Amino acid sequence: MKASKIAYKPVGMALGAVSGMIAGAAFKQTWKIVEGEGDAPNATDEERSWPQILLAAAIQGAIFAVVKAAVDRSGAVATRRLTGVWPG
Numbered sequence: 571m572k573a574s575k576i577a578y579k580p581v582g583m584a585l586g587a588v589s590g591m592i593a594g595a596a597f598k599q600t601w602k603i604v605e606g607e608g609d610a611p612n613a614t615d616e617e618r619s620w621p622q623i624l625l626a627a628a629i630q631g632a633i634f635a636v637v638k639a640a641v642d643r644s645g646a647v648a649t650r651r652l653t654g655v656w657p658g
Contacts (some may be wrong), residue, residue: 578649578657582642589641593634600629 610626611618638657651655
């Protein structure tokens with residue numbers, strides 16, 4: 571394994587945690603706009619319908635994927651600017 575990959579591992583893990591927090595906050599705000607409710611449904615929430623649960627899961631998955639990709643890419647670009655080496 572290349573040294574740049576090894577050195578980037580802790581940075582990648584920290585960025586993953588940050589992206590999770592950002593995505594979670596973005597999803598909460600998005601859900602308030604979509605449903606006008608504070609909390610998104612859990613899959614086991616008996617009071618919620620299938621369409622509500624599946625819509626919430628689809629929105630959450632899309633937001634998490636986009637935020638993770640944006641944060642990962644930004645981290646890789648920043649690493650290249652600092653070290654001159656692409657971490658991937």
